[in-house]
Amino acid sequence: MSLTLNEEQQLLKDTAREFVQKNAPISHFRELRDLNDDKCYSQDLWKKMADLGWAGILIDEEYGGSNFGMVGLGAVLEETGRNLVPSPLISTALLGASLIQLAGNENQKKDLLPKISEGKLTTALALDEGARHDPLNISTFCVKKEKNLVLEGRKTFVVDGQSANLLIVVARNSEPNNKEESDASRSMYLVDPKKPGVKITKISMVDSRSYCEIIFDKVKVNEEDRLGEQNVVGIIDDVLERAQIGISAEMLGSALEAFDQTIQYLKDRKQFGKPIGSFQALQHRAAHMFSELELTKSSVQGALNAIDENSNDKSRYASLAKFKAGETLNLVSNEAVQMHGGVGVTDEFDIGFFLKRARVAEQIFGSSDYHLDRYAVLSEY
């Protein structure tokens, strides 16, 4: 396994950095936040990203994708993370594309993947139902009633659910009070958010991204709406690992940017007649953060590779990456605010955005504690 980018990947990363700096610096996020619209991202920007091949970055070329793999997507996410760019990269390019590609039948793939690649179709994964990531614990179900399949349940904290053209809903194959063994099986359904019985409510979170609650009130679906087979638990787990690693790459980018801005501030801000970065106590804390960032880089890079190489240790890599990204981004975002002093807690400065994003990102796809436990379980202790 190589932990450095090859030439092609490096080129992609450089392009991403330039693109984001030009088209979506942090001021772009600030504008979106102040607009406070429901979509929380710029559709123009998403179109441009799709034109660069990012929407289809995990999609095979036969379906219009660029098939750059997770290492490629990770490089892009790190750069968007640096500038806190809201976009459907994770909800659509990662989750939607992977789920359809891995679980879908040929018709579904032919129909949907090219639309995703072109940036015309965005998706949202409706999975979790409580205040923390807990994919095994869901009540939403879809069963045959009379002639129809009927989907019923409530999903919450769905990322990008309000802007998605298509919802991918994870449901039990039997009602929750059914305690048979088959209970552990799960299906996914493709649901048009405009369908009768689908009720979407915006949730306003501290990081000003798009989240919502979705109620499925006896929503009628067809067999053809099922994404692939009747039991896709294995695929869901695989794709969630991708998502854990993808968001880790984004979090790494945010941590790197918050750190860079802080180092710059330490060099610029003068007190007691010298730059505050000349004070050794701050220097040592900065050097420690640097070390943790280096470890986080390696963990994320290792995990991205593990997916592309289909390593049999990829599950542990996913928790390694998410744990380190969570811990490091928390450390760096706290220290960044503290080292900025008074201006750090003002809304006028960008640095507080990293703090707000950090805690939400930590919860998405499992908190640090969740992954610490998971790493130990996977390591058999």
Place this chain on the structure above:
Amino acid sequence: MSLTLNEEQQLLKDTAREFVQKNAPISHFRELRDLNDDKCYSQDLWKKMADLGWAGILIDEEYGGSNFGMVGLGAVLEETGRNLVPSPLISTALLGASLIQLAGNENQKKDLLPKISEGKLTTALALDEGARHDPLNISTFCVKKEKNLVLEGRKTFVVDGQSANLLIVVARNSEPNNKEESDASRSMYLVDPKKPGVKITKISMVDSRSYCEIIFDKVKVNEEDRLGEQNVVGIIDDVLERAQIGISAEMLGSALEAFDQTIQYLKDRKQFGKPIGSFQALQHRAAHMFSELELTKSSVQGALNAIDENSNDKSRYASLAKFKAGETLNLVSNEAVQMHGGVGVTDEFDIGFFLKRARVAEQIFGSSDYHLDRYAVLSEY
């Protein structure tokens, strides 16, 4: 509850400090260590301590004690802890005296307590049987066989067991395979270490204090050897809490001394043309340690008071004190060695002694993890 010493207590503490500085500075411990004898403490010194009233510090005046309470004993232990003085203060003046006074019948008290007060009798509590403090989990038992009570089992890491004139052995009242409810009951027996069937083996630990393993091989005992009633679980728990607090006071003293020596070293040692204590990174770490030491002082003082005032929250106070003392002494002993640099890891310097003592003291009467868990359980979560 007052957290400051009254005049009498302050006088006792000042006396203890002077006494220890004069009679048992750290060089005294070093000599004992280099002698490597089995007793690990100076009998002369113990006689002098007894003359000052310390052996009987928890003993009622009618049995020859000075009845100064735990606050008094804590003040003395803090000072002996400062100089790492090995003595039977905990094994005899705290554990032995308390167990006999609280559990013993009048004959036992009249017989034994005056001898303890005079410094003529030393005791050891033989309780734990494994590599960590676990008072509920013992196999040693004492049951009637034919005419006699027979004591059988193996105790280990017994503090001061090799030098004690009298062992206080905690035993089940039934054989360990007896699963009846009565199983939870425990008795204590007073056993002469020279009795047939008692086999004592020294255990050499990193802190060069006295520990041993004791095997009781069908040791015959009488009803009169039982210390008080047949079930004294409550008293054992009460006295263990005293011991937890007592050793916390000793650990606090050790931490304060290691800290003071380190601050002095920071002022004296010059590198780059100035005292290393002028480097801000070390200053901030020192200031943080100071804060933790202040919290530990208050916790220990609160806990000592809680015993003397028989607070109904004394169990939590015991875990509060032992947890803080353990964490703070570990922090300070590690930092002390690191801040001393190269000389800190040489045997010639005293500072390493604090490191060695810290880890053993942490294990005695329950590690920091043990007390963290215990504090949460007592707080109903």
Place this chain on the structure above:
Amino acid sequence: MTNLENFRQETKDWLNENCPPEMRKPGDVSWGGRKARFSHPDQEIWLERMGQKGWTCPTWPKEYGGGGLTKEENKILQEELFAIGARPALASFGIWMLGPALLEFASEEQKLEHIPNIVQGKIWWCQGYSEPGSGSDLASLSTKAVLDGDNYIVNGQKIWTSNANYSDMIFCLVRTGSQEPKHDGISFMLIDMDQPGVDVKPIKLISGKSPFCETFFTDAVVPKSNLIGEENKGWTIAKRLLQHERSMISGMGLSAGGTSKKKISGLAEMAKRYVGVDGQNRLGNPFLRGKVARHDINSRAFSLTLQRMGEEMKSGGPSATASMGKYYGTEQNKLRYEIMLEAMGFNGLGWEGEPFSPEELAVTREWLRSKANSIEGGTSEINLNVISKRVLGLPD
């Protein structure tokens, strides 16, 4: 009956008669001021009665309107107030910070002019210390006051002035002497904000709230009689006042419940509510359980430490160890909110509206607000400097 027993009975009787029923429930506390607004008519009555009696500042001398109580009497008063669940009649920087400094440094005339107004809540005071270029390095401040006849003319800018938009007057550090040596040209003066030369602009924080302002002085006029102490000797007053500020902030950590007589802490209780318990009624997530227990232990040890320091304080007023309290208390408070967020998951991260409860939304905002705790009133770094130099005697 001893004097103290007597005093207790009198206090009981007085409170019984004078504390309005509404003020015996929890609720917001008045900050007084010229334009004082009260959320309930009883609040005004309560403030007036307590102010008249001087019990808003129970231990301050009677001649300046204070309660004139001894330490022991004050303890009894606080116990009796607690017993009936009485709300404080007044909160203010005048009580916590300016008043003690005036008592120590002001002239007799100044005391007579300003202290009774503090006691009775007639003036809402704010603090003008920091400037954009002078945060931790407070003494480098450059707001200038030039004497012109009987008045100083003040020009410059202050920042982090708490609630300046509601305040009547500001106690200010200004430069009356040269910039170097920087500590020697600073004066401490009282400026009336109700004049054309003073402008105030609220600062929006990451929490979305604006508890602080920027305050601009453009030829603001300050009578010479509002100079406290000597010209150019204000730094001594400033330092003393900072100690009062630090003690005040470190005391805030107390509300975290370390001393509560309840078995279970608020933190553990809320964590159980959000995370659930295992078969033995232990908090369901063992890692979180460890963090909560560690925080509970440290909160309690910290409360005990504030108590002990209070007992050890021989002379009045806070010592350099106030820095320890400020440092540790604010770091603990920040950690407390971090643990709450961990316990609450997404529920602790709401910004507004459904599905969050008002309490949940308050946690998010307070978590963000807590980040300023270790910055305002002297950063953690400055306080660690003070401990290492003034308490431990480590060299420069």
Place this chain on the structure above:
Amino acid sequence: MTNLENFRQETKDWLNENCPPEMRKPGDVSWGGRKARFSHPDQEIWLERMGQKGWTCPTWPKEYGGGGLTKEENKILQEELFAIGARPALASFGIWMLGPALLEFASEEQKLEHIPNIVQGKIWWCQGYSEPGSGSDLASLSTKAVLDGDNYIVNGQKIWTSNANYSDMIFCLVRTGSQEPKHDGISFMLIDMDQPGVDVKPIKLISGKSPFCETFFTDAVVPKSNLIGEENKGWTIAKRLLQHERSMISGMGLSAGGTSKKKISGLAEMAKRYVGVDGQNRLGNPFLRGKVARHDINSRAFSLTLQRMGEEMKSGGPSATASMGKYYGTEQNKLRYEIMLEAMGFNGLGWEGEPFSPEELAVTREWLRSKANSIEGGTSEINLNVISKRVLGLPD
């Protein structure tokens, strides 16, 4: 067959023929030297054969006795050595530290004289850097070398000289110029220890072992030809060598098993053995379990980081980020022993004899030994300084 495939086959064949059976088992590794002692005759044979082939230093140039292998060939050699479980033929500071410095800074004659002896393990080298008054502030050293005809006469004292009591020669920093500016009067020279002017006294550590010595020079004689580089220009060599030392030490953390392909780490395995498991085969103490998992994760992240840095290193030799590795690796290693102690309870605190197993006693001693890791070869503090100044560019 490609060249590399060819090379692999040749290597396999050579090892098959030349690696003695005893050397295919774990065991101690020879440090060579004039008075080399071998725990088994095969050890001597193995050292001689590998030394002749230059494979003790596989990538060093052939003209100085090295293996002359490319990076890719060396990788194959290491894989084949690993495949048969071969023990290293030689361990030495010559290989890790002095050799790379000589290759970079020494004259052709000096290389020809000293490097082959390093490769073949003929000389046991130790390092003479620190002095009692010059630890972190290494450049303040005062051991003096004065030129007298063709020789330098050296007087002074070095400390922390590893295994000086077994060493044949010492590479030393000495002062040949003035004390100020302190970096400019330092020279790097090689001193034969087998002479009356050199005395060695072992230092007993808290672990009870004596891996270091004090080394005293009293009119020790050093031929002028043993000066490496220019007189008074030794500091450049010294810094470079420190980087090699730091990379070497940070690499040691690897043995902590971060890269192990086994599911469970050594730490977790041993913790399970001492603490037991719960009904779901999880480590019995959940607090300890969290610490173990965190340490495992960080060990693995650290291993990956060393790998990545290796890949990123364009030019040969370590960079300033070696300081990061030294800092983090040694702190991790210390923490690892602390966790082991927690898991083992009293069993991890034995000093000697029963009831402790030899492995348990080794843990106690290694725990104590680990405390020096963050001091030797540049303290953690010095390495944090280097990171903040040279990597992050923070000002003085």
